[in-house]
Amino acid sequence: MAIDERNFLKTIAKSLGRTEPLAKAPKRNEAGPPSFWQEQKFEANDPFDFFKKNLEALTGRVELAASADEANRIIEDWLRELKAQSVIMWDHPELKKYIKLEMSGIKLDYWSPSRDENQLVAAAEQADVGITWADYAIGYSGTVALLCGPGKGRSVSLLPHTHIAVFLKSNLVPTMSSIMHDLTRFGTEKLPSVIDFITGPSRTSDIEMDLSIGVHGPFRVWTVIIDDQ
Amino acid sequence: MKASIFITCICDMFYPQVGEAMCRILEHSGIQLDFPEQQICCGQPALNSGQWDDAREVGRTVLKAFKNSEYVVAPAGSCISAIREYFPVLYEKEPGNRAISEELSAKLFEFSEFVVKILKIEDLGSTLPGKVTYHPSCHSSRLLGIDPYVHALLRNVKGLEYIELPQAENCCGFGGTFSVKMPEISEAMVDEKVTSIVKTRADILVGTDMSCLMNITGRLRKQGSSMKVMHIAELLDEGMNYGAQTRLTFAR
């Protein structure tokens, strides 16, 4: 431990009435959310409706697809609606299993680990739409949780004007608790470099409390949920 | 049942009629009242200015006065919250006085709390036609939680129409010495409060603490408003004598 750290922690310890910094984990009575939160049953019967209601309240769109084909059709319709000319997509096996957009007229880039990073950022910056997978979606808040990694760049859900997230109905969880529980079980080494919880589009009320959508991040967050249940 | 009156310095000095109204109501409800003369002030002005030695000395008048009381009733909530929350801290180093203040806290009640919670009375047979709006004093409302008692009493006054005061929870700007130490801020606060009160077009403004009501009345009158301002005891008392020509209306 560096000298500056040792002195720093010693100062804290002294302020707390200790001669040495606490080395052993302190006992805790209760950690995490209140117990009633774990026991509460949230729309256990229809997590999809729960998620749809909450994300749509934030101007998001939510569509349920019965199959991979239908998911593709929904996205193609959206691309037409947006008059999108270029798309950047996570280079991610699960996503690519369901979504295949190699079609004429659309410039399609994959956030591929083999490509040059400057080119990838430039491609994302120029893309109209970014498409990602979501490892989890939270019904209670209308949130998609993106675990970043090789092939799963942050820029894809951040630089284009529209972010489309695709996931399975079975990825839907009622609250953040399930995700936190899983992440804790991962262990620190296996954690992704970043977890992005995304709840609707970029926004601000900084100008006279007047809501503005699409400040620095996407204007639109649309989701396709594939019914695997 | 016996109870001692804790008049509180503001009512003693400026609003004796509030104390009298309170006494009439309590006696009418069968309470035997006394008034221990040693009481002067709970010391809150000095407490809030950080002058705790002065606060301690003056606060002892209250500790002395109510030692033998069964119940103590006050026409103000702010003084009670000062006693409950801070006397234990003020008298930390005086175990005897600390114990007395804890005993006092347990038997000390704000007027509307005493009537509703202890006497279990919500209807005093008052009649007072008119529109009333209520300013919930900060300490009484937030620290003592007496709003439900006030509402219970007002609800049972026949002919009284209740109008909710918008943003009622905003402080009126009195804050004791704050009103003279930071007068510009205090003025801005009482101005906003009075504007919202006047907008209700109520006939009467009612409250539980004359400190706040003194502040609000002062601004109302300066702005030319003649809206009646009454302590809850005065309102109930006038209502209990409604029709009898002996009551003076409150020119304040």
Add this chain to the structure above:
Amino acid sequence: MEHRPDLHLRDRARNGVQDTQMRQAIQKAVDRLSSNKAKAAQELGNWDAWREQGKRIRKHTIENLDYYLAQLAENVRKSGGFVHFVPTAAEARQVVLDICKKHNAKMVIKSKSMVSEEIHLNPALEHAGIEAVETDLAEYILQLAGEPPSHIIVPAIHKNRRQIAELFSKVAGHPVESDTPSLTAFARKILRKKFLTADVGITGCNFAVAQTGSVTLVTNEGNARLTTSLPKVLISIMGMERIVPTFEDLEVLLTLLPRSATGQKLTSYVSVINKTRNVDEKDGAKEFHLLILDNGRSRMLEDDEFRQALHCIRCGACFNVCPVYRQIGGHAYASVYGGPIGSVITPLLLNDLDFWGELAYASSLCAACSSSCPVKIPLHDLLLALRHRRAEAGYTPFLEKTAFNLWRRFFKLPAAYKFAMKMASIGQKPFVTNGFIKAGPPPLSNWTNSRYFPALPGETFRDRWREKQ
């Protein structure tokens, strides 16, 4: 040394009160924010139980801060990050400058960070020839205006759209329309260029997670995500108290913070940054530095009472319900941290009960702040405790001390009190009209300038009681 304004609190407050436009803007903002918070708390249900849990977690963490900071540092280092323990603002600035110098940084982008303002980072960067760009929309506006923030959550609320359009037009070199979409689009365009070319990104830290060495950023605009995704070097500066033990605890604070700040269930972006990019990742920082700052916080830790102020999660709820803040605005506090929480921590962090201790009097002790705090910090008690400390330290003005001395003499004995009442009844006579004193001598004039003062009725309650017997 912290810059001291020329004016004392009362004068600064007066200036605030006289700025009608600012007051209206602030009142509109705080009324909306506090109403949104109330709705969100109601929707969640059991709000008090959540607050209690938030309080427990913060209390436990602060009381064991030495343990959790050590755990945090160990985990950040294990993940390949650098940790700098910086006792003072000056050392913090130096560390940031050294990192920037090492990477030949010409331009750094910043996401909103109050702690970076606390350490006066931007002037130091500018002085070293490094362009520092604020990317949070409000902070960008303030940077252009050369002004400090006036609110924790909506820092530029005191600026109207015309003023903002003027600032943007100057940058653009041509008029920018003052409608919200045009203003936002302009900022997006200008700042997007900065995001793509910045050498270093600097953020604050809403919550560090000790168990995993993570830094959590809670935002709405997307600028924090861009700041942490595009530049190769990332510096996060945290006040040492901005930490939670585990992800489970993080969830509690993520439940309390957005609802308390803006009434949202969650902000648009909650980024939990666990480490620098993996070897096959193509964005995210390659090098990460965490600065853990003391700057007076350990002094607050020493005191059982004031330690509670370190529980703060910087939600701004206390600002939104403060009856004083809505009249004087944020600049009157003259500190990075204003409002009720700022009135408590500023004198303590700066170790100045005299000048900065005046802030303890920017309050009527109404306790709205304590009632609204999502982690139950008893702010009104702390303000009172500060006043006591200040008086004990001898900073009470002489006239005030004398006044209370006098008051005590007359209010400690019934006989003296009765005498004082008799004298006052007589003495007030020349000033009384229609039962009121409408103009009094100082200090009563502080009251009568804006209100009538009641005349003593001549008889006290105790006089009448005795008569009745």
